[in-house]
Amino acid sequence: MNEQRRQILQMLAEGKITADEAERLLTAVETEEPETAPAVRGKRPKFLRLIVDANDEHSGETKVNIRVPLKLLRAGMRLAVFVPPQALERANEELVKQGVPIDLTEIKPNQLEDLVDALDDLTLDVDQTDTKVRIFCE
Amino acid sequence: MIPQLVTARWRRRDGRCRRLFLPVIPIVLLLSPLLVLAVIGGVIACLMYDLPPFRTLAGVGRLFWALPGARIEVEQGRTDLLLSIR
Structure with a gap:
């Protein structure tokens, strides 16, 4: 029996509330419980998984199974903050040359952390005749 | 928790698999004199590139x-490679 129920029954026993009020309060407590339960039970994913299963004529069957802890991604992102601006400018130039006009200096550390947090819900499935790629968090 | 065991597995030319188990803590203890030198080198590099040395070292530690x-497993044709960190 949880604390709230015990308090309600105690108030009823002491005559502070009527039986109808106790029933309403107990119903209210019961309706609250299912909402809070999944949040407690729901585990946050710990790993990012990449599974590739391909069958190519030249290289034959290829299987790749990579598991990266999300903590490692977060730690890497935090370390990326220390990349000197000169290096970022060079990287920007190379990206522009490759046709990817992204300004890396505009990406802030908190945005990167949000990006890793958002990976929790990521599921990517590519299913072709000879290639299957699956990226997800577990 | 710091890594305790690194397992590496690869397939040799004769088709047999080799496994290598590396206990991290004993190896770190064994190489601790070199690690001290590496940390000093890292601090000097941080100072050269205007980076905060302690925050950078903390980042590397994290x-x-x-x-x-972490686990990486690749199997392609005769190539078979596994790297697992526990």
């Missing part, structure tokens, strides 16, 4: 601490 659970 990266090291986050390694357990």
Whole structure:
């Protein structure tokens, strides 16, 4: 029996509330419980998984199974903050040359952390005749 | 938790698999004199590139601490490679 129920029954026993009020309060407590339960039970994913299963004529069957802890991604992102601006400018130039006009200096550390947090819900499935790629968090 | 065991597996030319188990803590203890030199070199490099040395070292430490659970497994034709950190 949880604390709230015990308090309600105690108030009823002491005559502070009527039986109808106790029933309403107990119903209210019961309706609250299912909402809070999944949040407690729901585990946050710990790993990012990449599974590739391909069958190519030249290289034959290829299987790749990579598991990266999300903590490692977060730690890497935090370390990326220390990349000197000169290096970022060079990287920007190379990206522009490759046709990817992204300004890396505009990406802030908190945005990167949000990006890793958002990976929790990521599921990517590519299913072709000879290639299957699956990226997800577990 | 710091990494405790690194397992590497690869397939040799004769088709047999080789496994290598590396206990991290004994190896770190064994190489600790070199690690001290590496840390000093890292601090000097940080100062040369205008980076905060302690925050950078803490970042590298966090990266090291986050390694357990990582696993890379690649199998293609005769190539078979596994790297697991526990």
